[in-house]
Amino acid sequence: MENVVFRRTSTIEDYKGVVEVMREAWSMETSEIVPVHVLKAVDESGGFLLLAESNGKVVGFALGFIGYSEEYGYYLYSHMLGVLPEYRGTGIAQQLKLLQREWALSRKYDLVTWTFDPHQGRNARFNFGKLGVIARRFYVDYYGELHDELNRGLPTDRFMVEWWINSRRVRERLSGKYTPPSFDEIAGEAYFPIKTARNGVVRIATSLEVAEKDLVALEFPYDINKLRDIDLESAIKWKLLFRDAVRFYLSRGYIICEHVLGNIDGEPRNFYLVVKSSLDEVLEGNCLWR
Structure with missing residues (x-):
């Protein structure tokens, strides 16, 4: 991650950089992209938006907002995490999640949730293997038909994962003490x-x-x-x-x-x-x- 800086947004150009990462990371059509005005609203209303920047260019981001359930109270919903294709495998995604965890813990949240396609093996290894999430909820065709390259032609079934960020499981997974089985x-x-x-x-x-x-x-x-x-x-x-x-x-x-x-x-x-x-x-x- 040489020359990569992680920071909050400061200008409209930062939001536009996030939009470009969405477009390139998922070959996403304009109709699927979260627009600049929504990014700004979430960012300035207590949500989470963190950028990864390299040589003055936004190369990754993590976006989340606050959710609530009757069972667990308030938590952070991590809506999107994207990294430009040429920066994948560099550790940027993991660092964004670790910084997201620090942000959530500092605000007394114990739980971070998000959805992902359970058939994407790279994401499964990252979410379960590196971060230590679990899943107890599964949604059929959660987003309906999506037109990005990743979802083309297939139903959008999703896991809703739970990242219990202050649990022994997660702490030991992140430290390398508790590893997945072979x-x-x-x-x-x-x-x-x-x-x-x-x-x-x-x-x-x-x-x-x-x-x-x-x-x-x-x-x-x-x-x-x-x-x-x-x-x-x-x-x-x-x-x-x-x-x-x-x-x-x-x-x-x-x-x-x-x-x-x-x-x-x-x-x-x-x-x-x-x-x-x-x-x-x-x-x-x-x-x-x-």
Whole structure:
């Protein structure tokens, strides 16, 4: 992150820079972009907007606003985090989240939430693996049809993740003390309800056999975008099978707590770990595989 500065906005040009990151990061159409006047309103009304700047150019941002629930009170809803494509993998996204966490803790918030597409493996590794989020809510076609490149042609199903920023789980995940399990650690313990098979150059989902087990591993595509481009019908089928599986387990009190990346017979594979456990136990780092 050499020459990268993290700061609050100070000018209208800063907001315009955020808009350009949205446009480039997601190939987003103008109708989907959060306009400058809304960014300014959120920023100046107690919301969160932080920029990453390199050589005078906005290259990333995080945007959030305050939410409220009857169960947990006030929390920070992290609506968007974007980084220009050429700056991905540099640590900017993680630093934006860490600074967002500091901001929320300084205002006495314990919870940060946001949505993400559960079929995007890179985001799953970041959210669950690096930050330590959990998920207990799943929404079908949450945004309706979106026209950016990432969502093209697919339903916008989403996890609503919970980042309990002052929990032992998150503190130890960020410090590197509490790490996600390997595939070998869970392979003999977990139940795999989504059945898959290799079909030429890609893996596809073939069937679903749900059962109530203590530890469940839900497979999802290693690269949903590649699968969509090669075989749209199979990509949609996998999303629908995954949707049915997630709704089955979440409706029975399970918690999605980890992303596991496996390399099986030379093929990379993605899994979510789903546990029958209480929220307190998960946030304390109690797990079934160690």
